[in-house]
Amino acid sequence: MSSAPAARSGSDRADRPAEGAEAPGHAAEAVRSAPADRPGSAEIVHIVGARPNFVKAAPVVAALEARGLRQSVVHTGQHYDDRMSAVFFRELGLPRPDVDLGVGSGSHAEQTAALMTGLEREFIERSPGLVVVYGDVNSTLAAGMVAAKLHIPVAHVEAGLRSFDWSMPEEVNRRLTDQLADVCFATSPEAVGHLAAEGVAVDRVHLVGNPMIDTLLARLDRFDTAALRERLDLPGSYVAATLHRPANVDDPETVARLVARLHEVADQIDVVMPVHPRGRASLDAAGLAEHPRMHLLEPLGYIDFVALVRGATAVVTDSGGVQEETTMLGVPCLTLRPNTERPITITHGSNRLVTDSELPGLVSKILAGAGTDTAALAAVPPMWDGGAGERIATVLADWTSGVPAPGPRRSA
Ligand code: UD1
Numbered sequence: 463m464s465s466a467p468a469a470r471s472g473s474d475r476a477d478r479p480a481e482g483a484e485a486p487g488h489a490a491e492a493v494r495s496a497p498a499d500r501p502g503s504a505e506i507v508h509i510v511g512a513r514p515n516f517v518k519a520a521p522v523v524a525a526l527e528a529r530g531l532r533q534s535v536v537h538t539g540q541h542y543d544d545r546m547s548a549v550f551f552r553e554l555g556l557p558r559p560d561v562d563l564g565v566g567s568g569s570h571a572e573q574t575a576a577l578m579t580g581l582e583r584e585f586i587e588r589s590p591g592l593v594v595v596y597g598d599v600n601s602t603l604a605a606g607m608v609a610a611k612l613h614i615p616v617a618h619v620e621a622g623l624r625s626f627d628w629s630m631p632e633e634v635n636r637r638l639t640d641q642l643a644d645v646c647f648a649t650s651p652e653a654v655g656h657l658a659a660e661g662v663a664v665d666r667v668h669l670v671g672n673p674m675i676d677t678l679l680a681r682l683d684r685f686d687t688a689a690l691r692e693r694l695d696l697p698g699s700y701v702a703a704t705l706h707r708p709a710n711v712d713d714p715e716t717v718a719r720l721v722a723r724l725h726e727v728a729d730q731i732d733v734v735m736p737v738h739p740r741g742r743a744s745l746d747a748a749g750l751a752e753h754p755r756m757h758l759l760e761p762l763g764y765i766d767f768v769a770l771v772r773g774a775t776a777v778v779t780d781s782g783g784v785q786e787e788t789t790m791l792g793v794p795c796l797t798l799r800p801n802t803e804r805p806i807t808i809t810h811g812s813n814r815l816v817t818d819s820e821l822p823g824l825v826s827k828i829l830a831g832a833g834t835d836t837a838a839l840a841a842v843p844p845m846w847d848g849g850a851g852e853r854i855a856t857v858l859a860d861w862t863s864g865v866p867a868p869g870p871r872r873s874a
């Protein structure tokens with residue numbers, strides 16, 4: 463398979479904008495390939511690179527595998543430490559990547575340029591029929607841009623999430639990827655609305671549920687908090703914490719403030735924190751470890767991490783995925799951010815946005831049995847039922863075989 467990817471033909475249709483979409487100046491939305499142009503037998507290539515990608519891709523790859531579709535997994539190497547990458551392949555049943563581009567770390571421009579160069583070479587060689595990208599990391603956007611310019615169709619899993627905060631690199635990545643994608647898979651209804659408002663054609667959008675939750679629900683019997691406690695010598699009750707957003711861990715003054723607040727939490731209850739490599743140096747420098755009830759760990763593998771979260775009295779985080787996992791597990795989640803692209807974890811879950819100054823007081827309320835005030839634990843987000851990978855595979859199987867895919871699905 464070394465031929466150049468097929469260009470879209472003159473029979474391309476002009477997609478109709480989504481219902482209710484305001485698309486000024488876009489009477490006809492982007493021209494995209496008609497089913498007949500899609501090479502039915504060609505390979506589906508999944509692009510993964512960073513920790514959250516692996517958790518999202520696993521159920522999609524498995525569901526496509528079960529249907530016997532030809533596929534391969536390209537690892538960009540954005541994350542490369544065993545604890546940030548290989549452990550997920552071992553634990554989640556992901557096939558060993560067919561190739562690892564070994565891109566590694568760098569500034570946004572350096573990393574994105576290296577990603578694009580490596581992916582372009584790979585795509586020209588493989589000539590995939592479809593590229594599937596996940597979430598909102600630099601690997602996601604780089605793959606979307608390269609594929610679009612090679613006229614290779616793109617499917618985006620976890621499309622339409624919006625924090626409306628352009629200072630976040632993830633907001634840039636997810637918005638641009640959605641514009642490039644031929645097929646958008648949304649994890650929650652408001653994401654469908656955001657895509658419509660941005661003029662994404664309705665027939666490109668599918669509400670399918672959350673593959674990250676598929677991964678969690680399929681392994682519920684493996685998250686053994688008691689065994690983890692014993693193995694890692696953890697306290698009986700604790701708050702679990704993770705921090706890695708640039709806005710929280712890059713600026714020394716902010717880090718010093720957060721460390722002081724985490725120590726105020728540790729005055730009340732032990733804090734167990736697997737430290738993301740991004741924040742390791744700055745948190746160390748600010749003396750994070752200098753409290754007898756702070757337990758700092760290396761990043762955990764997926765099974766250990768979810769076991770830690772499941773057994774926590776509360777979670778303090780700035781992670782996207784952890785907001786979703788706590789929602790499903792019913793663990794109070796205090797998110798140290800001014801906004802979230804996952805508001806459904808507040809309306810249907812246990813999440814609450816907090817400032818650092820609110821944090822110690824809210825933890826003491828939780829310890830007093832007051833919950834997080836906003837916990838809406840009776841409701842589970844629609845379609846967060848373990849079936850997202852299957853739904854995605856159904857759409858992709860139809861799509862690659864030239865059958866027009868169904869429109870957006872909404873929960874009953
Ligand atoms: C990336 C994503 C972020 C996602 C996060 C999940 C972008 C722009 N950011 O952030 O959206 O929430 O992954 O974890 O894509 N490092 C290591 N070992 C590794 C990987 C990284 O030590 O295996 C260190 C390096 O010093 C690197 C830094 O972490 O410079 C940041 O890594 P990078 O992938 O650029 O961004 P993350 O902060 O991990």
Ligand code: UDP
Pocket residue numbers: 513514517704706736737760761762763764765767768780781782783784787
């Ligand atoms: N995770 C893990 N070990 C850890 C921290 C996180 O296995 O020490 C998992 C967890 O399931 C989480 C996912 O990795 O949902 C992605 O987490 P991260 O916070 O790195 O990325 P984000 O979701 O913020 O993009």
